[in-house]
Amino acid sequence: MTNTIADIETSDLILVTGSNTTENHPVLSSFVKRATLKGKKLYIIDPRKIKLTEYADKWLRPLPGTDIAWINGLMHIIIKEGLQNTAFIKDRTENFEALKTLVETYTPEHVEAVTGIKTGDLVEVARAFAKAPAASILYCMGITQHTCGTDNVKSLANLSMLCGHLGKPGGGVNPLRGQNNVQGACDMGGLPNVFTAYQPVGNDEARNTYEKAWSVTGLPKNPGLVVTEMVQRAHEGSLKALFIIGENPMVSDPDLNHARKAFQRLDFLVVQDIFHTETAQMADVVLPAFCFAEKDGTFTNTERRVQRVRKAVEAPGEAREDWRILCDMAGRMGYEMSYASSRDIFKEIAAVTPSYRGITWERIDKVGIHWPCPTEAHEGTPILHTTQFTRGKGLFHALAHTPPAELPDRDYPFILTTGRVLYHYHTGTMTMKTQGLNVLSPECFVEISESDATKMALDTGAMVAVSSRRGKITAKLKVSSKAVEGTVFIPFHFAEAAANELTNAKLDPTAKIPEFKVCAIKIEAV
Amino acid sequence: MDQDTIIINGNHLVFRSGETILETARRNHIDIPTLCHLKNAIPTHTCKICQVEVMGEPALVESCAAKAKQGMTILTDSPKVIEARKEVIKGLLASGYHNCAAREMDAKDWTSFQLTVLKNDGKEDLCPVWGDCELQDLAYRYQVKTRHTPSKECRYDTERANPFIIRDFSRCILCGRCVKACREIQVNNAIEFGYAGDDLKIIAKNDATLKDSDCVFCGECLQACPVGALVPDKAFRDHRFKDTRKIRTTCSFCGVGCQMDVFVQDNKIVKIDGADTDLPPNHASLCVKGRFGYEFVASPERLTRPLIKKDGKQVEASWEEALDLVAQKLSAIKSESGPDSIGVMTSARITNEDNYIAQKFTRAVLKTNNIDHCARL
Numbered sequence: 085m086t087n088t089i090a091d092i093e094t095s096d097l098i099l100v101t102g103s104n105t106t107e108n109h110p111v112l113s114s115f116v117k118r119a120t121l122k123g124k125k126l127y128i129i130d131p132r133k134i135k136l137t138e139y140a141d142k143w144l145r146p147l148p149g150t151d152i153a154w155i156n157g158l159m160h161i162i163i164k165e166g167l168q169n170t171a172f173i174k175d176r177t178e179n180f181e182a183l184k185t186l187v188e189t190y191t192p193e194h195v196e197a198v199t200g201i202k203t204g205d206l207v208e209v210a211r212a213f214a215k216a217p218a219a220s221i222l223y224c225m226g227i228t229q230h231t232c233g234t235d236n237v238k239s240l241a242n243l244s245m246l247c248g249h250l251g252k253p254g255g256g257v258n259p260l261r262g263q264n265n266v267q268g269a270c271d272m273g274g275l276p277n278v279f280t281a282y283q284p285v286g287n288d289e290a291r292n293t294y295e296k297a298w299s300v301t302g303l304p305k306n307p308g309l310v311v312t313e314m315v316q317r318a319h320e321g322s323l324k325a326l327f328i329i330g331e332n333p334m335v336s337d338p339d340l341n342h343a344r345k346a347f348q349r350l351d352f353l354v355v356q357d358i359f360h361t362e363t364a365q366m367a368d369v370v371l372p373a374f375c376f377a378e379k380d381g382t383f384t385n386t387e388r389r390v391q392r393v394r395k396a397v398e399a400p401g402e403a404r405e406d407w408r409i410l411c412d413m414a415g416r417m418g419y420e421m422s423y424a425s426s427r428d429i430f431k432e433i434a435a436v437t438p439s440y441r442g443i444t445w446e447r448i449d450k451v452g453i454h455w456p457c458p459t460e461a462h463e464g465t466p467i468l469h470t471t472q473f474t475r476g477k478g479l480f481h482a483l484a485h486t487p488p489a490e491l492p493d494r495d496y497p498f499i500l501t502t503g504r505v506l507y508h509y510h511t512g513t514m515t516m517k518t519q520g521l522n523v524l525s526p527e528c529f530v531e532i533s534e535s536d537a538t539k540m541a542l543d544t545g546a547m548v549a550v551s552s553r554r555g556k557i558t559a560k561l562k563v564s565s566k567a568v569e570g571t572v573f574i575p576f577h578f579a580e581a582a583a584n585e586l587t588n589a590k591l592d593p594t595a596k597i598p599e600f601k602v603c604a605i606k607i608e609a610v
Numbered sequence: 611m612d613q614d615t616i617i618i619n620g621n622h623l624v625f626r627s628g629e630t631i632l633e634t635a636r637r638n639h640i641d642i643p644t645l646c647h648l649k650n651a652i653p654t655h656t657c658k659i660c661q662v663e664v665m666g667e668p669a670l671v672e673s674c675a676a677k678a679k680q681g682m683t684i685l686t687d688s689p690k691v692i693e694a695r696k697e698v699i700k701g702l703l704a705s706g707y708h709n710c711a712a713r714e715m716d717a718k719d720w721t722s723f724q725l726t727v728l729k730n731d732g733k734e735d736l737c738p739v740w741g742d743c744e745l746q747d748l749a750y751r752y753q754v755k756t757r758h759t760p761s762k763e764c765r766y767d768t769e770r771a772n773p774f775i776i777r778d779f780s781r782c783i784l785c786g787r788c789v790k791a792c793r794e795i796q797v798n799n800a801i802e803f804g805y806a807g808d809d810l811k812i813i814a815k816n817d818a819t820l821k822d823s824d825c826v827f828c829g830e831c832l833q834a835c836p837v838g839a840l841v842p843d844k845a846f847r848d849h850r851f852k853d854t855r856k857i858r859t860t861c862s863f864c865g866v867g868c869q870m871d872v873f874v875q876d877n878k879i880v881k882i883d884g885a886d887t888d889l890p891p892n893h894a895s896l897c898v899k900g901r902f903g904y905e906f907v908a909s910p911e912r913l914t915r916p917l918i919k920k921d922g923k924q925v926e927a928s929w930e931e932a933l934d935l936v937a938q939k940l941s942a943i944k945s946e947s948g949p950d951s952i953g954v955m956t957s958a959r960i961t962n963e964d965n966y967i968a969q970k971f972t973r974a975v976l977k978t979n980n981i982d983h984c985a986r987l
Contacts, residue, residue, distance in 0.1 A: 089891045110897035112866045117797035261865030266958035269983045272965035274956040276979050285979050300974045308979030314953040325943045330957030336987045352939045372913035376862035381961030383860045385867025396857040396872040401914025406964040410971045416937035419975045426963040433966050509863050517906035520773030597986040
């Protein structure tokens with residue numbers, strides 16, 4: 085997030101898109117709901133009529149996979165009516181003319197034809213967003229999990245810059261991170277192209293720094309493979325071994341059929357986890373690890389706040405801390421990695437990570453600190469881009485709408501979109517161990533609109549077979565007011581009816597993120 | 611005298627514009643008890659416990675509702691205040707099924723009563739929040755004896771139909787904190803005051819059980835309840851006198867990073883509460899997963915020993931054997947097929963320290979940049 089969670093409550097207008105906030109970020113959604121109690125405006129632009137729409141001034145419903153079109157449409161109206169922030173554009177950005185030219189064709193009529201959003205609604209949101217003293221954009225995987233995910237995000241940044249809503253309290257472009265330490269995993273260089281703090285592996289200076297700090301030579305300079313590419317290479321046979329820590333791709337990956345074959349072709353699979361997951365069951369070696377309650381360390385949350393994790397209980401049996409297992413492995417492979425405690429590891433992190441340099445466990449003992457925090461005297465950075473952007477001037481990207489990789493047709497007439505429910509987390513390995521959560525959300529379901537169900541003469545509770553060109557699952561139908569005609573939602577938590585048997589593994593070319601939010605399916609009674 | 615000061619119990623205190631007497635007092639560590647007040651919510655002033663004496667005012671004043679005014683002179687523990695509080699507490703104890711020590715015992719018998727309770731713990735009618743109840747604390751503090759006061763019968767059955775939360779209406783003092791927590795803090799709008807007069811009850815829509823209502827089991831109400839009306843279905847009933855440790859940590863579910871207090875007995879998590887109301891990012895709020903979804907930690911399904919696949923079947927092995935095998939296999943594949951034939955998937959669930967070591971291992975030992983995690987999934 086460019087801004088903080090607390091900041092949401094100070095916004096004059098909140099635009100939520102591609103985020104089912106009350107179910108995926110429940111506590112953060114309270115900040116949004118409290119803002120509406122204070123009379124702040126709330127607009128939701130989402131394919132599903134999610135719970136948060138009940139609190140909103142208006143809900144706009146785009147066809148899944150048409151985000152660039154409506155964002156360009158908003159900018160078209162704002163520019164046409166002269167509501168853009170000219171001072172911000174002049175002082176803080178570049179390439180505005182290219183954007184202006186591109187969005188000229190995104191008239192409200194054209195946008196309505198592509199997205200289904202009514203002209204009047206689009207105009208209302210455009211005016212309110214541009215005129216608000218501070219407007220915040222909250223988004224999540226509904227924006228990113230598309231073949232045009234990167235361009236979707238850039239388009240939201242365009243919109244925010246156009247109105248000068250960046251770099252100030254109550255504004256910002258705010259991605260809501262879905263897992264406890266997904267921010268930290270990225271910050272720590274758990275990515276194929278960067279070391280910690282996003283220092284490129286291709287940068288000679290960065291590699292030199294790390295070679296010195298780690299006393300090694302020959303650190304690889306070419307970026308590696310992302311998760312989805314690793315699966316592809318395993319399928320092709322050029323990736324021979326996989327070491328998986330705390331992940332369950334056999335439920336969370338797209339097109340599971342394909343992924344399963346890929347994993348079977350590996351020469352060697354190691355899984356380090358706390359449970360015997362679907363993925364662990366396929367492994368040649370399974371290593372038992374600690375869970376969060378058994379560890380000392382830090383997580384970094386969605387607002388870039390580095391916070392302490394503290395050991396509360398002893399781990400079961402012979403389980404070990406993740407870092408200790410890896411250090412033991414390194415030693416056996418001829419490289420000594422030895423730390424007395426995870427606090428010592430954090431000290432090394434701070435030494436080689438510019439944005440974490442000023443953070444110590446002592447400093448975050450009571451309250452976490454937002455990175456970047458370059459020195460121990462620095463208080464951290466709750467709001468990014470207050471005086472300039474990372475690259476200097478903010479760059480407008482002129483981006484055209486591109487349709488999803490797979491659209492419904494006669495054989496597969498429905499659009500499938502996937503996500504989570506309130507009561508479960510990701511592949512359910514943790515939440516499904518709590519009985520009460522299973523009572524509240526016992527099984528997979530196929531959320532469908534009343535009109536679609538009526539057409540098929542089916543009702544809630546009917547067992548249906550759902551199939552795509554890649555796979556088939558069986559689950560109960562659930563008629564819901566959240567669903568809109570033509571679009572079906574299935575949660576991906578449930579291994580026994582895994583939505584990812586159906587999903588499309590087509591990737592965004594830059595972020596390599598799969599298009600989980602749009603694929604074509606058919607539904608049949610069983 | 612400075613502008614914007616009030617005098618509480620002889621102390622000259624600066625108040626902030628718009629602040630109530632209670633807020634100024636609390637900021638200055640002066641304790642005024644309340645049962646209905648909930649921080650960051652509009653005062654309900656139902657409990658009347660927070661009454662204080664303001665010089666020049668004919669009647670006592672509710673400190674949670676009255677704004678601090680220049681020059682006010684306030685007494686928080688005058689005989690008049692204490693007498694009034696005693697009456698209020700007496701009324702609350704008589705309003706329902708409050709069979710705790712304070713109701714039955716003289717103060718001098720307190721210790722012997724505690725010993726008796728300890729001996730007989732597990733008795734069904736012992737209140738599940740005995741020893742952890744704000745009303746009981748006040749009754750003891752103000753030495754309220756209600757031996758001869760009959761208690762009101764409750765016409766509503768205890769609701770045990772829900773996961774996680776038991777609602778015992780016989781112990782509800784109708785302070786309204788839970789309603790505030792639900793409607794003003796979490797804004798889930800699931801519960802409200804229902805019926806009227808003697809029938810007054812906290813209800814979900816259509817007086818349904820929580821599980822058949824709009825309730826999302828965030829448990830904010832449970833955390834707010836000052837008495838035993840809302841209790842977890844796994845109250846540490848039988849364990850309440852055991853040593854309990856409280857550990858502050860960060861939630862392990864979504865990316866909000868809620869700060870929470872984990873309560874541990876005998877190496878087992880028995881309860882999780884939101885941390886301080888002043889502490890970002892969550893200001894003491896939690897969701898259903900964070901508050902109740904901790905059973906996985908002590909699950910019997912946890913992995914406890916390394917497993918190695920032998921003849922197509924995974925069997926238990928020692929760490930030595932497992933680590934030797936992994937190191938040997940990875941080294942062999944690295945030298946035969948090159949470093950880039952190996953991939954590492956690190957995790958968005960493990961700590962920064964773990965992740966740092968995972969990428970160091972991948973880059974410095976395996977000598978590949980094939981490291982990624984589930985950020986995109």
